[in-house]
Amino acid sequence: MNTPDLTAPGSLSVRATDSNQFAKGQGDNARSSNERGEESLPNRPQARVIHVVAVLVQDHADKILLVRKKGTDTFIQPGGKPEPGEDTLTTAARELVEETGLVISTDRFEVIGEHIAAAANEPGFSIVAQCVRVRLVKGEETQSKAAAEIAEATWFTPTAAAAIKAAPLFQDIILPLAVAEGTSVRG
Known part of the structure; x- marks a missing residue:
């Protein structure tokens, strides 16, 4: 042959x-x-791609704030699509207020980086996420409330967060970075 x-x-x-x-x-x-x-x-x-900003919010005890949109069963990081002309940090601050009621100044965000993952609530789509992190200090308000399209806003320990149904971006990329690198999650 x-x-x-x-x-x-x-x-x-x-x-x-x-x-x-x-x-x-x-x-x-x-x-x-x-x-x-x-x-x-x-x-x-x-490829069908959605560009978003995703925010990793941690309190002083390393608990992580996740949200669940109405009509879904998957937890995701707070965040969303930028408005026209809006930069990453402005989008992060706006989305936190809209989805959780937390008011955070843009100078408090740490840029983690850009990550790509399957979209949690849009089958057949991927997300390109500009990821940022903010750490709340002891005594700072951590009472969040579900707002806008959000049904639930809940604080999880990293161990508990690993056991829930969460978005691939969070479960596969952000949570492992947060756990492996402690207080620094640069990717």
């Missing part, structure tokens, strides 16, 4: 990729090229 010579001029070569690259948001880098150096992306449906 003859094996085709894939190194011959004009033959197509495909670079192997880690199967987790698409989950990590690196799948767009997987390309095919021919001997002339022409590249093309593999045939696949256009």
Whole structure:
């Protein structure tokens, strides 16, 4: 049986990729090229992406504030889509007030980074999240109330948060960072 010579001029070569690259948001880098150096992306449906800001709120005892939207059973970090012309920190502060009633100055947020995950409440979508964190100090108001489209706003210990139904962004990325790195969750 003859094996085709894939190194011959004009033959197509495909670079192997880690199967987790698409989950990590690196799948767009997987390309095919021919001997002339022409590249093309593999045939696949256009990704459906939602751009959001997600806020990790921790109190002085490391409890984490999560919210659950009305009509859903999955907990997510407070946050949402930026308004036109709004920067990440302004979006974070606005969404915290709208969803939880917590008023936090933008200079208190620590930028964690951009992370990509499956959307919790929109099947078939991914989110690209600008993630920020704020730590509340002892004595600072931690009474949050569900507001806007939020049915529930609840404080969880990291152990309890690991046991609930939570968004992939939180469960797979943010919670492990928060637990592994203690008070610093830079990603």
